[in-house]
Amino acid sequence: MAHPLQSDITKLRPESQAVLHRLLDQGETPGAIARAIQAQTKERVSAEAITRYSSRYHRRQAKQQQVKQRLDGFLALLQKDGLSVSDLLRAVLLERLSTAKQDGTAAGLDLLKLEEAERKRGEYELKQRQANFSNLYRERELDLKERKHSLAEKEFQLQREKGRANLEELERKAHAGQSLTPDDVRRIREIFGLYDDPEATETKRHGE
Amino acid sequence: MSKDAFKHDLRRGEIIWVLKQDYPHLITFRHLQLALRDRNIPLSQRDLESYLSYLEEGGYVRCERRYDERESQDRILAAALTAKGILLLDKKITDAGVRF
Structure with missing residues (x-):
């Protein structure tokens, strides 16, 4: 009680x-x-x-x-x-x-849904930023490779020009009757990777 | 002191206590009314406005008001405890119209 x-x-x-x-x-x-x-x-x-x-x-x-x-x-x-x-x-x-x-x-659920949506949006933005960063990195990497390739190309061209210049001198010497054999010329061409242009070779042969 | 006066003093003290839970943020008038009802202090709009106005005059709370054109008077939208209200709650200062 x-x-x-x-x-x-x-x-x-x-x-x-x-x-x-x-x-x-x-x-x-x-x-x-x-x-x-x-x-x-x-x-x-x-x-x-x-x-x-x-x-x-x-x-x-x-x-x-x-x-x-x-x-x-x-x-x-x-x-x-x-x-x-x-x-x-x-x-x-x-x-x-x-x-x-x-x-x-x-x-109240609208607000709570907004909170969830805001969180997802934040995650999405982070992923976007990461993806953009990866793309940027890949672009820069590609750019770097292109530049390296371009440099290598230029160096190759320079070497070719140098080789061609040497070759022309040797050709001149050879035609001037200086002590350089045709074998020497062929070897040098091989070294520089300058192979005979088939049409030019035929013309020369007929001209000789 | 009359029983009514004592009751009003206690209610003002309860308002200060409730506002302290959200200090320094504002609580809407309606939310404050509901929180007081949860503490078995059901207050009419008029009573709560009068308590808040007293506390505001003393500097213990601050009120956000809007002008109600229909009633042609200011209505309290929300209230928040002030630093002076904290001192009152901590009994570092006293007010004859507030009791804890």
Whole structure:
């Protein structure tokens, strides 16, 4: 049987309510809360009643905290992208999300979907940046290879020109009757990789 | 002190406590009303406005207001605790109209 002075939680006087909720917020045990209420307000309430009440109260508070954390997380993402949200708007969003949770409507879900979408967009942007960087690296690598190839080509051309110049001199010497055999000329041509143009060779043969 | 006056002092104290949970951010008027209801303090719009106005005059809270043309008066949109409100909560200063 309930004690005559034992009160239902909701029927507690305002001062007892204040003590109750303050101590619940501070994480005090139901027993300690019951003793504090009696000491400060002379009102009696059972620890069991406080236990039942506190589980509901803490559940609501935990949900609120979760909503707040998700919202602040989402706002932090927006801020990273250079979008700032005013404190008043934050307050409005927080109220909307909290009431949506309480009355079970899906009104808050749009914001939570936005948070998910924002996270995915961030991941996509990161991948894009990585891909662009890879492309840039490949382009630069290709450019470097092209330049190397171009240099090698130029060097080859220079060597060819040098070889051709030497060859012409040797040809001249040979035709001037200087001491250089045709075998020497052929060897030199092979070294420089300058093989006879078949048409030029035929013309020469007929001319000789 | 009358019971009513004591009750009002306690309610102002509860408002300060609730606002402290989101300091330094604003809480909308409606959200504050719901949070107080969760603490078994159901307040009408008029009562909450009067409590907030008192606390604002004392410098313990700041209020965002908008002019309601239909009612021809300012309405409180949201409120936030101030640094002075923190001092009050920490009992470093006192106010005769606020009790914790």
